[in-house]
Amino acid sequence: MHYYRYSNAEVSCWYKYLLFSYNIVFWLAGVAFLAAGLWAWSEKGVLSDLTKVTGLHGLDPVVLVLVVGIVMFTLGFAGCVGALRENICLLKFFCGTIVFIFLLELAVAVMAFLFQDWVRDRVKEFFENNIKSYRDDIDLQNIIDSLQRINHCCGAQGPEDWDFNIYFDCKSESKSREKCGVPFSCCIPDPAQKVVNTQCGYDIRKKSKSQWDDQIFVKGCIHALEAWLPRNIYIVAGVFIAISLLQIFGIFLARTLISDIEAVKASNAF
Known part of the structure:
Protein backbone atom coordinates (compact mmCIF):
# COMPACT_ATOMS: atom_id res chain seq x y z
CA MET A 1 0.00 0.00 0.00
CA HIS A 2 2.79 2.45 0.88
CA TYR A 3 4.62 1.64 -2.36
CA TYR A 4 1.42 2.40 -4.36
CA ARG A 5 1.08 5.79 -2.68
CA TYR A 6 4.73 6.66 -3.24
CA SER A 7 4.54 5.67 -6.95
CA ASN A 8 1.50 7.87 -7.58
CA ALA A 9 3.07 10.78 -5.71
CA GLU A 10 6.13 10.58 -7.92
CA VAL A 11 4.03 10.56 -11.08
CA SER A 12 2.01 13.51 -9.73
CA CYS A 13 5.16 15.54 -9.16
CA TRP A 14 6.44 14.86 -12.68
CA TYR A 15 3.22 15.97 -14.35
CA LYS A 16 2.83 18.81 -11.87
CA TYR A 17 6.06 20.56 -12.82
CA LEU A 18 5.63 19.79 -16.51
CA LEU A 19 2.17 21.40 -16.44
CA PHE A 20 3.57 24.31 -14.41
CA SER A 21 6.28 24.89 -17.04
CA TYR A 22 3.66 24.70 -19.80
CA ASN A 23 1.49 27.28 -18.07
CA ILE A 24 4.25 29.67 -17.05
CA VAL A 25 4.89 30.26 -20.76
CA PHE A 26 1.14 30.75 -21.25
CA TRP A 27 1.04 33.20 -18.33
CA LEU A 28 4.08 35.19 -19.51
CA ALA A 29 2.57 35.47 -23.00
CA GLY A 30 -0.63 36.76 -21.41
CA VAL A 31 1.36 39.35 -19.43
CA ALA A 32 3.08 40.48 -22.65
CA PHE A 33 -0.25 40.84 -24.48
CA LEU A 34 -1.77 42.75 -21.56
CA ALA A 35 1.23 45.08 -21.27
CA ALA A 36 1.21 45.80 -25.00
CA GLY A 37 -2.56 46.35 -25.03
CA LEU A 38 -2.59 48.61 -21.97
CA TRP A 39 0.33 50.65 -23.33
CA ALA A 40 -1.40 51.15 -26.69
CA TRP A 41 -4.69 51.89 -24.94
CA SER A 42 -3.18 54.59 -22.71
CA GLU A 43 -1.11 56.08 -25.56
CA LYS A 44 -4.17 56.97 -27.59
CA GLY A 45 -6.23 58.02 -24.57
CA VAL A 46 -9.05 55.53 -25.02
CA LEU A 47 -9.30 55.03 -21.27
CA SER A 48 -10.96 58.42 -21.01
CA ASP A 49 -13.47 57.66 -23.77
CA LEU A 50 -14.89 54.16 -23.39
CA THR A 51 -18.10 55.06 -25.18
CA LYS A 52 -16.14 55.71 -28.35
CA VAL A 53 -14.70 52.18 -28.27
CA THR A 54 -18.01 50.47 -27.52
CA GLY A 55 -19.72 52.45 -30.28
CA LEU A 56 -17.05 51.74 -32.86
CA HIS A 57 -18.44 49.88 -35.87
CA GLY A 58 -15.07 48.39 -36.74
CA LEU A 59 -12.85 46.29 -34.51
CA ASP A 60 -10.42 48.09 -32.24
CA PRO A 61 -7.24 45.95 -32.42
CA VAL A 62 -6.21 47.07 -28.92
CA VAL A 63 -9.39 45.59 -27.45
CA LEU A 64 -8.68 42.30 -29.23
CA VAL A 65 -5.12 42.24 -27.84
CA LEU A 66 -6.45 42.93 -24.33
CA VAL A 67 -9.06 40.16 -24.56
CA VAL A 68 -6.44 37.65 -25.73
CA GLY A 69 -4.09 38.81 -22.97
CA ILE A 70 -6.76 38.47 -20.26
CA VAL A 71 -7.72 34.95 -21.41
CA MET A 72 -4.09 33.78 -21.60
CA PHE A 73 -3.19 35.42 -18.27
CA THR A 74 -6.19 33.87 -16.49
CA LEU A 75 -5.62 30.39 -17.92
CA GLY A 76 -1.88 30.52 -17.26
CA PHE A 77 -2.42 31.65 -13.68
CA ALA A 78 -5.08 28.99 -13.04
CA GLY A 79 -2.85 26.29 -14.54
CA CYS A 80 0.26 27.35 -12.59
CA VAL A 81 -1.48 27.63 -9.22
CA GLY A 82 -3.57 24.52 -9.86
CA ALA A 83 -0.47 22.48 -10.68
CA LEU A 84 1.68 23.72 -7.77
CA ARG A 85 -1.10 23.56 -5.16
CA GLU A 86 -2.61 20.41 -6.67
CA ASN A 87 -5.96 22.21 -6.75
CA ILE A 88 -8.40 20.09 -8.72
CA CYS A 89 -10.93 22.93 -9.14
CA LEU A 90 -8.39 25.21 -10.83
CA LEU A 91 -7.08 22.36 -12.95
CA LYS A 92 -10.59 21.47 -14.10
CA PHE A 93 -11.23 25.14 -14.91
CA PHE A 94 -8.04 25.26 -16.97
CA CYS A 95 -8.76 21.97 -18.73
CA GLY A 96 -12.44 22.79 -19.39
CA THR A 97 -11.62 26.21 -20.84
CA ILE A 98 -8.93 24.81 -23.13
CA VAL A 99 -11.38 22.13 -24.32
CA PHE A 100 -14.03 24.81 -24.96
CA ILE A 101 -11.57 26.97 -26.95
CA PHE A 102 -10.41 23.93 -28.94
CA LEU A 103 -14.00 22.92 -29.80
CA LEU A 104 -14.84 26.53 -30.66
CA GLU A 105 -11.89 26.71 -33.06
CA LEU A 106 -12.92 23.41 -34.62
CA ALA A 107 -16.53 24.57 -35.01
CA VAL A 108 -15.44 27.86 -36.62
CA ALA A 109 -13.19 25.99 -39.08
CA VAL A 110 -15.99 23.58 -40.05
CA MET A 111 -18.56 26.39 -40.37
CA ALA A 112 -16.16 28.47 -42.47
CA PHE A 113 -15.68 25.51 -44.83
CA LEU A 114 -19.38 24.64 -45.09
CA PHE A 115 -20.72 28.19 -45.36
CA GLN A 116 -18.08 29.92 -47.44
CA ASP A 117 -20.49 32.40 -49.06
CA TRP A 228 -3.45 34.24 -50.81
CA LEU A 229 -5.01 31.34 -48.89
CA PRO A 230 -4.56 28.59 -51.54
CA ARG A 231 -0.93 29.64 -52.08
CA ASN A 232 -0.18 29.39 -48.36
CA ILE A 233 -2.54 26.58 -47.35
CA TYR A 234 0.27 24.41 -45.93
CA ILE A 235 1.55 27.25 -43.74
CA VAL A 236 -1.96 28.02 -42.46
CA ALA A 237 -2.69 24.33 -41.85
CA GLY A 238 0.67 23.90 -40.08
CA VAL A 239 -0.05 26.82 -37.74
CA PHE A 240 -3.50 25.48 -36.85
CA ILE A 241 -2.16 21.95 -36.32
CA ALA A 242 0.64 23.26 -34.08
CA ILE A 243 -1.82 25.29 -31.99
CA SER A 244 -4.19 22.31 -31.76
CA LEU A 245 -1.39 19.96 -30.66
CA LEU A 246 -0.29 22.41 -27.96
CA GLN A 247 -3.86 22.63 -26.68
CA ILE A 248 -4.29 18.84 -26.73
CA PHE A 249 -0.98 18.47 -24.89
CA GLY A 250 -2.16 20.91 -22.21
CA ILE A 251 -5.47 19.05 -21.87
CA PHE A 252 -3.59 15.74 -21.57
CA LEU A 253 -1.28 17.09 -18.85
CA ALA A 254 -4.15 18.60 -16.86
CA ARG A 255 -6.34 15.48 -17.08
CA THR A 256 -3.43 13.20 -16.14
CA LEU A 257 -2.50 15.36 -13.16
CA ILE A 258 -6.11 15.46 -11.98
CA SER A 259 -6.32 11.66 -12.19
CA ASP A 260 -3.04 11.27 -10.27
CA ILE A 261 -4.13 13.69 -7.52
CA GLU A 262 -7.46 11.89 -7.16
CA ALA A 263 -5.63 8.52 -7.04
CA VAL A 264 -3.24 9.74 -4.31
CA LYS A 265 -6.15 11.17 -2.29
CA ALA A 266 -8.04 7.91 -2.65
CA SER A 267 -5.02 5.90 -1.50
CA ASN A 268 -4.59 8.21 1.51
CA ALA A 269 -8.13 7.42 2.56
CA PHE A 270 -7.15 3.83 3.32
Missing part, protein backbone atom coordinates in the same frame (compact mmCIF):
# COMPACT_ATOMS: atom_id res chain seq x y z
CA TRP A 118 -21.87 33.46 -45.68
CA VAL A 119 -18.32 33.88 -44.33
CA ARG A 120 -17.37 35.93 -47.40
CA ASP A 121 -20.36 38.24 -46.82
CA ARG A 122 -19.47 38.66 -43.13
CA VAL A 123 -15.84 39.42 -44.01
CA LYS A 124 -17.02 41.98 -46.58
CA GLU A 125 -19.34 43.58 -44.02
CA PHE A 126 -16.58 43.55 -41.39
CA PHE A 127 -14.06 45.14 -43.74
CA GLU A 128 -16.55 47.82 -44.83
CA ASN A 129 -17.33 48.69 -41.21
CA ASN A 130 -13.64 49.05 -40.49
CA ILE A 131 -13.23 51.29 -43.55
CA LYS A 132 -15.87 53.57 -42.02
CA SER A 133 -13.78 53.81 -38.85
CA TYR A 134 -10.45 54.20 -40.67
CA ARG A 135 -9.76 57.74 -39.43
CA ASP A 136 -11.25 57.14 -35.98
CA ASP A 137 -8.65 54.67 -34.72
CA ILE A 138 -4.92 54.93 -35.44
CA ASP A 139 -4.31 51.21 -34.71
CA LEU A 140 -7.09 50.17 -37.07
CA GLN A 141 -5.72 52.60 -39.66
CA ASN A 142 -2.24 51.06 -39.45
CA ILE A 143 -3.63 47.53 -39.81
CA ILE A 144 -5.70 48.42 -42.89
CA ASP A 145 -2.74 50.25 -44.44
CA SER A 146 -0.49 47.25 -43.81
CA LEU A 147 -3.09 44.85 -45.21
CA GLN A 148 -3.52 46.89 -48.39
CA ARG A 149 0.21 47.51 -48.88
CA ILE A 150 1.28 43.89 -48.31
CA ASN A 151 -1.50 42.33 -50.42
CA HIS A 152 -1.46 45.00 -53.15
CA CYS A 153 -5.17 45.64 -52.72
CA CYS A 154 -7.56 48.52 -52.07
CA GLY A 155 -10.88 48.40 -50.24
CA ALA A 156 -12.98 45.31 -49.61
CA GLN A 157 -14.14 44.68 -53.20
CA GLY A 158 -12.25 47.55 -54.82
CA PRO A 159 -11.25 51.24 -54.50
CA GLU A 160 -14.91 52.38 -54.67
CA ASP A 161 -15.42 50.94 -51.17
CA TRP A 162 -13.64 54.00 -49.78
CA ASP A 163 -16.92 55.85 -50.35
CA PHE A 164 -17.97 54.19 -47.08
CA ASN A 165 -15.62 56.57 -45.27
CA ILE A 166 -16.86 60.13 -44.89
CA TYR A 167 -13.42 61.60 -45.59
CA PHE A 168 -12.97 59.75 -48.90
CA ASP A 169 -16.61 59.68 -50.06
CA CYS A 170 -17.04 61.30 -53.49
CA LYS A 171 -20.71 62.09 -52.81
CA SER A 172 -20.11 63.59 -49.38
CA GLU A 173 -20.49 67.33 -48.81
CA SER A 174 -17.37 67.17 -46.69
CA LYS A 175 -14.57 69.57 -47.62
CA SER A 176 -11.94 66.97 -46.79
CA ARG A 177 -8.84 67.12 -48.99
CA GLU A 178 -9.04 63.31 -49.23
CA LYS A 179 -12.48 63.45 -50.85
CA CYS A 180 -12.78 61.12 -53.85
CA GLY A 181 -9.33 59.69 -53.13
CA VAL A 182 -7.89 56.59 -51.46
CA PRO A 183 -5.34 56.08 -48.65
CA PHE A 184 -1.68 56.13 -49.63
CA SER A 185 -1.49 52.37 -48.95
CA CYS A 186 -3.60 51.83 -52.10
CA CYS A 187 -0.97 53.49 -54.28
CA ILE A 188 1.42 51.48 -56.44
CA PRO A 189 4.83 52.29 -54.91
CA ASP A 190 7.38 54.10 -57.02
CA PRO A 191 10.81 52.41 -56.62
CA ALA A 192 12.50 55.76 -57.29
CA GLN A 193 10.84 57.37 -54.28
CA LYS A 194 12.58 56.73 -50.96
CA VAL A 195 10.02 58.74 -48.96
CA VAL A 196 6.40 57.57 -48.87
CA ASN A 197 4.08 60.02 -50.59
CA THR A 198 1.04 60.12 -48.30
CA GLN A 199 -0.85 62.29 -50.80
CA CYS A 200 -0.49 59.94 -53.76
CA GLY A 201 -4.14 58.85 -53.54
CA TYR A 202 -5.67 62.33 -53.59
CA ASP A 203 -8.41 62.86 -56.24
CA ILE A 204 -7.53 59.57 -57.95
CA ARG A 205 -11.18 58.47 -58.19
CA LYS A 206 -12.08 61.67 -59.99
CA LYS A 207 -10.13 60.28 -62.93
CA SER A 208 -11.40 57.62 -65.33
CA LYS A 209 -11.02 54.02 -64.18
CA SER A 210 -8.67 53.32 -67.08
CA GLN A 211 -6.12 55.58 -65.36
CA TRP A 212 -6.37 53.83 -62.02
CA ASP A 213 -4.30 50.80 -63.04
CA ASP A 214 -1.13 52.86 -63.34
CA GLN A 215 -1.47 54.58 -59.97
CA ILE A 216 -3.37 52.43 -57.47
CA PHE A 217 -4.20 48.79 -56.74
CA VAL A 218 -7.61 48.01 -58.18
CA LYS A 219 -8.05 44.53 -56.68
CA GLY A 220 -10.15 44.31 -53.53
CA CYS A 221 -8.57 42.92 -50.36
CA ILE A 222 -11.17 40.14 -50.06
CA HIS A 223 -10.15 38.80 -53.49
CA ALA A 224 -6.48 39.23 -52.54
CA LEU A 225 -6.96 37.21 -49.35
CA GLU A 226 -8.91 34.53 -51.21
CA ALA A 227 -6.02 34.22 -53.66
Whole structure:
Protein backbone atom coordinates (compact mmCIF):
# COMPACT_ATOMS: atom_id res chain seq x y z
CA MET A 1 0.00 0.00 0.00
CA HIS A 2 2.79 2.45 0.88
CA TYR A 3 4.62 1.64 -2.36
CA TYR A 4 1.42 2.40 -4.36
CA ARG A 5 1.08 5.79 -2.68
CA TYR A 6 4.73 6.66 -3.24
CA SER A 7 4.54 5.67 -6.95
CA ASN A 8 1.50 7.87 -7.58
CA ALA A 9 3.07 10.78 -5.71
CA GLU A 10 6.13 10.58 -7.92
CA VAL A 11 4.03 10.56 -11.08
CA SER A 12 2.01 13.51 -9.73
CA CYS A 13 5.16 15.54 -9.16
CA TRP A 14 6.44 14.86 -12.68
CA TYR A 15 3.22 15.97 -14.35
CA LYS A 16 2.83 18.81 -11.87
CA TYR A 17 6.06 20.56 -12.82
CA LEU A 18 5.63 19.79 -16.51
CA LEU A 19 2.17 21.40 -16.44
CA PHE A 20 3.57 24.31 -14.41
CA SER A 21 6.28 24.89 -17.04
CA TYR A 22 3.66 24.70 -19.80
CA ASN A 23 1.49 27.28 -18.07
CA ILE A 24 4.25 29.67 -17.05
CA VAL A 25 4.89 30.26 -20.76
CA PHE A 26 1.14 30.75 -21.25
CA TRP A 27 1.04 33.20 -18.33
CA LEU A 28 4.08 35.19 -19.51
CA ALA A 29 2.57 35.47 -23.00
CA GLY A 30 -0.63 36.76 -21.41
CA VAL A 31 1.36 39.35 -19.43
CA ALA A 32 3.08 40.48 -22.65
CA PHE A 33 -0.25 40.84 -24.48
CA LEU A 34 -1.77 42.75 -21.56
CA ALA A 35 1.23 45.08 -21.27
CA ALA A 36 1.21 45.80 -25.00
CA GLY A 37 -2.56 46.35 -25.03
CA LEU A 38 -2.59 48.61 -21.97
CA TRP A 39 0.33 50.65 -23.33
CA ALA A 40 -1.40 51.15 -26.69
CA TRP A 41 -4.69 51.89 -24.94
CA SER A 42 -3.18 54.59 -22.71
CA GLU A 43 -1.11 56.08 -25.56
CA LYS A 44 -4.17 56.97 -27.59
CA GLY A 45 -6.23 58.02 -24.57
CA VAL A 46 -9.05 55.53 -25.02
CA LEU A 47 -9.30 55.03 -21.27
CA SER A 48 -10.96 58.42 -21.01
CA ASP A 49 -13.47 57.66 -23.77
CA LEU A 50 -14.89 54.16 -23.39
CA THR A 51 -18.10 55.06 -25.18
CA LYS A 52 -16.14 55.71 -28.35
CA VAL A 53 -14.70 52.18 -28.27
CA THR A 54 -18.01 50.47 -27.52
CA GLY A 55 -19.72 52.45 -30.28
CA LEU A 56 -17.05 51.74 -32.86
CA HIS A 57 -18.44 49.88 -35.87
CA GLY A 58 -15.07 48.39 -36.74
CA LEU A 59 -12.85 46.29 -34.51
CA ASP A 60 -10.42 48.09 -32.24
CA PRO A 61 -7.24 45.95 -32.42
CA VAL A 62 -6.21 47.07 -28.92
CA VAL A 63 -9.39 45.59 -27.45
CA LEU A 64 -8.68 42.30 -29.23
CA VAL A 65 -5.12 42.24 -27.84
CA LEU A 66 -6.45 42.93 -24.33
CA VAL A 67 -9.06 40.16 -24.56
CA VAL A 68 -6.44 37.65 -25.73
CA GLY A 69 -4.09 38.81 -22.97
CA ILE A 70 -6.76 38.47 -20.26
CA VAL A 71 -7.72 34.95 -21.41
CA MET A 72 -4.09 33.78 -21.60
CA PHE A 73 -3.19 35.42 -18.27
CA THR A 74 -6.19 33.87 -16.49
CA LEU A 75 -5.62 30.39 -17.92
CA GLY A 76 -1.88 30.52 -17.26
CA PHE A 77 -2.42 31.65 -13.68
CA ALA A 78 -5.08 28.99 -13.04
CA GLY A 79 -2.85 26.29 -14.54
CA CYS A 80 0.26 27.35 -12.59
CA VAL A 81 -1.48 27.63 -9.22
CA GLY A 82 -3.57 24.52 -9.86
CA ALA A 83 -0.47 22.48 -10.68
CA LEU A 84 1.68 23.72 -7.77
CA ARG A 85 -1.10 23.56 -5.16
CA GLU A 86 -2.61 20.41 -6.67
CA ASN A 87 -5.96 22.21 -6.75
CA ILE A 88 -8.40 20.09 -8.72
CA CYS A 89 -10.93 22.93 -9.14
CA LEU A 90 -8.39 25.21 -10.83
CA LEU A 91 -7.08 22.36 -12.95
CA LYS A 92 -10.59 21.47 -14.10
CA PHE A 93 -11.23 25.14 -14.91
CA PHE A 94 -8.04 25.26 -16.97
CA CYS A 95 -8.76 21.97 -18.73
CA GLY A 96 -12.44 22.79 -19.39
CA THR A 97 -11.62 26.21 -20.84
CA ILE A 98 -8.93 24.81 -23.13
CA VAL A 99 -11.38 22.13 -24.32
CA PHE A 100 -14.03 24.81 -24.96
CA ILE A 101 -11.57 26.97 -26.95
CA PHE A 102 -10.41 23.93 -28.94
CA LEU A 103 -14.00 22.92 -29.80
CA LEU A 104 -14.84 26.53 -30.66
CA GLU A 105 -11.89 26.71 -33.06
CA LEU A 106 -12.92 23.41 -34.62
CA ALA A 107 -16.53 24.57 -35.01
CA VAL A 108 -15.44 27.86 -36.62
CA ALA A 109 -13.19 25.99 -39.08
CA VAL A 110 -15.99 23.58 -40.05
CA MET A 111 -18.56 26.39 -40.37
CA ALA A 112 -16.16 28.47 -42.47
CA PHE A 113 -15.68 25.51 -44.83
CA LEU A 114 -19.38 24.64 -45.09
CA PHE A 115 -20.72 28.19 -45.36
CA GLN A 116 -18.08 29.92 -47.44
CA ASP A 117 -20.49 32.40 -49.06
CA TRP A 118 -21.87 33.46 -45.68
CA VAL A 119 -18.32 33.88 -44.33
CA ARG A 120 -17.37 35.93 -47.40
CA ASP A 121 -20.36 38.24 -46.82
CA ARG A 122 -19.47 38.66 -43.13
CA VAL A 123 -15.84 39.42 -44.01
CA LYS A 124 -17.02 41.98 -46.58
CA GLU A 125 -19.34 43.58 -44.02
CA PHE A 126 -16.58 43.55 -41.39
CA PHE A 127 -14.06 45.14 -43.74
CA GLU A 128 -16.55 47.82 -44.83
CA ASN A 129 -17.33 48.69 -41.21
CA ASN A 130 -13.64 49.05 -40.49
CA ILE A 131 -13.23 51.29 -43.55
CA LYS A 132 -15.87 53.57 -42.02
CA SER A 133 -13.78 53.81 -38.85
CA TYR A 134 -10.45 54.20 -40.67
CA ARG A 135 -9.76 57.74 -39.43
CA ASP A 136 -11.25 57.14 -35.98
CA ASP A 137 -8.65 54.67 -34.72
CA ILE A 138 -4.92 54.93 -35.44
CA ASP A 139 -4.31 51.21 -34.71
CA LEU A 140 -7.09 50.17 -37.07
CA GLN A 141 -5.72 52.60 -39.66
CA ASN A 142 -2.24 51.06 -39.45
CA ILE A 143 -3.63 47.53 -39.81
CA ILE A 144 -5.70 48.42 -42.89
CA ASP A 145 -2.74 50.25 -44.44
CA SER A 146 -0.49 47.25 -43.81
CA LEU A 147 -3.09 44.85 -45.21
CA GLN A 148 -3.52 46.89 -48.39
CA ARG A 149 0.21 47.51 -48.88
CA ILE A 150 1.28 43.89 -48.31
CA ASN A 151 -1.50 42.33 -50.42
CA HIS A 152 -1.46 45.00 -53.15
CA CYS A 153 -5.17 45.64 -52.72
CA CYS A 154 -7.56 48.52 -52.07
CA GLY A 155 -10.88 48.40 -50.24
CA ALA A 156 -12.98 45.31 -49.61
CA GLN A 157 -14.14 44.68 -53.20
CA GLY A 158 -12.25 47.55 -54.82
CA PRO A 159 -11.25 51.24 -54.50
CA GLU A 160 -14.91 52.38 -54.67
CA ASP A 161 -15.42 50.94 -51.17
CA TRP A 162 -13.64 54.00 -49.78
CA ASP A 163 -16.92 55.85 -50.35
CA PHE A 164 -17.97 54.19 -47.08
CA ASN A 165 -15.62 56.57 -45.27
CA ILE A 166 -16.86 60.13 -44.89
CA TYR A 167 -13.42 61.60 -45.59
CA PHE A 168 -12.97 59.75 -48.90
CA ASP A 169 -16.61 59.68 -50.06
CA CYS A 170 -17.04 61.30 -53.49
CA LYS A 171 -20.71 62.09 -52.81
CA SER A 172 -20.11 63.59 -49.38
CA GLU A 173 -20.49 67.33 -48.81
CA SER A 174 -17.37 67.17 -46.69
CA LYS A 175 -14.57 69.57 -47.62
CA SER A 176 -11.94 66.97 -46.79
CA ARG A 177 -8.84 67.12 -48.99
CA GLU A 178 -9.04 63.31 -49.23
CA LYS A 179 -12.48 63.45 -50.85
CA CYS A 180 -12.78 61.12 -53.85
CA GLY A 181 -9.33 59.69 -53.13
CA VAL A 182 -7.89 56.59 -51.46
CA PRO A 183 -5.34 56.08 -48.65
CA PHE A 184 -1.68 56.13 -49.63
CA SER A 185 -1.49 52.37 -48.95
CA CYS A 186 -3.60 51.83 -52.10
CA CYS A 187 -0.97 53.49 -54.28
CA ILE A 188 1.42 51.48 -56.44
CA PRO A 189 4.83 52.29 -54.91
CA ASP A 190 7.38 54.10 -57.02
CA PRO A 191 10.81 52.41 -56.62
CA ALA A 192 12.50 55.76 -57.29
CA GLN A 193 10.84 57.37 -54.28
CA LYS A 194 12.58 56.73 -50.96
CA VAL A 195 10.02 58.74 -48.96
CA VAL A 196 6.40 57.57 -48.87
CA ASN A 197 4.08 60.02 -50.59
CA THR A 198 1.04 60.12 -48.30
CA GLN A 199 -0.85 62.29 -50.80
CA CYS A 200 -0.49 59.94 -53.76
CA GLY A 201 -4.14 58.85 -53.54
CA TYR A 202 -5.67 62.33 -53.59
CA ASP A 203 -8.41 62.86 -56.24
CA ILE A 204 -7.53 59.57 -57.95
CA ARG A 205 -11.18 58.47 -58.19
CA LYS A 206 -12.08 61.67 -59.99
CA LYS A 207 -10.13 60.28 -62.93
CA SER A 208 -11.40 57.62 -65.33
CA LYS A 209 -11.02 54.02 -64.18
CA SER A 210 -8.67 53.32 -67.08
CA GLN A 211 -6.12 55.58 -65.36
CA TRP A 212 -6.37 53.83 -62.02
CA ASP A 213 -4.30 50.80 -63.04
CA ASP A 214 -1.13 52.86 -63.34
CA GLN A 215 -1.47 54.58 -59.97
CA ILE A 216 -3.37 52.43 -57.47
CA PHE A 217 -4.20 48.79 -56.74
CA VAL A 218 -7.61 48.01 -58.18
CA LYS A 219 -8.05 44.53 -56.68
CA GLY A 220 -10.15 44.31 -53.53
CA CYS A 221 -8.57 42.92 -50.36
CA ILE A 222 -11.17 40.14 -50.06
CA HIS A 223 -10.15 38.80 -53.49
CA ALA A 224 -6.48 39.23 -52.54
CA LEU A 225 -6.96 37.21 -49.35
CA GLU A 226 -8.91 34.53 -51.21
CA ALA A 227 -6.02 34.22 -53.66
CA TRP A 228 -3.45 34.24 -50.81
CA LEU A 229 -5.01 31.34 -48.89
CA PRO A 230 -4.56 28.59 -51.54
CA ARG A 231 -0.93 29.64 -52.08
CA ASN A 232 -0.18 29.39 -48.36
CA ILE A 233 -2.54 26.58 -47.35
CA TYR A 234 0.27 24.41 -45.93
CA ILE A 235 1.55 27.25 -43.74
CA VAL A 236 -1.96 28.02 -42.46
CA ALA A 237 -2.69 24.33 -41.85
CA GLY A 238 0.67 23.90 -40.08
CA VAL A 239 -0.05 26.82 -37.74
CA PHE A 240 -3.50 25.48 -36.85
CA ILE A 241 -2.16 21.95 -36.32
CA ALA A 242 0.64 23.26 -34.08
CA ILE A 243 -1.82 25.29 -31.99
CA SER A 244 -4.19 22.31 -31.76
CA LEU A 245 -1.39 19.96 -30.66
CA LEU A 246 -0.29 22.41 -27.96
CA GLN A 247 -3.86 22.63 -26.68
CA ILE A 248 -4.29 18.84 -26.73
CA PHE A 249 -0.98 18.47 -24.89
CA GLY A 250 -2.16 20.91 -22.21
CA ILE A 251 -5.47 19.05 -21.87
CA PHE A 252 -3.59 15.74 -21.57
CA LEU A 253 -1.28 17.09 -18.85
CA ALA A 254 -4.15 18.60 -16.86
CA ARG A 255 -6.34 15.48 -17.08
CA THR A 256 -3.43 13.20 -16.14
CA LEU A 257 -2.50 15.36 -13.16
CA ILE A 258 -6.11 15.46 -11.98
CA SER A 259 -6.32 11.66 -12.19
CA ASP A 260 -3.04 11.27 -10.27
CA ILE A 261 -4.13 13.69 -7.52
CA GLU A 262 -7.46 11.89 -7.16
CA ALA A 263 -5.63 8.52 -7.04
CA VAL A 264 -3.24 9.74 -4.31
CA LYS A 265 -6.15 11.17 -2.29
CA ALA A 266 -8.04 7.91 -2.65
CA SER A 267 -5.02 5.90 -1.50
CA ASN A 268 -4.59 8.21 1.51
CA ALA A 269 -8.13 7.42 2.56
CA PHE A 270 -7.15 3.83 3.32
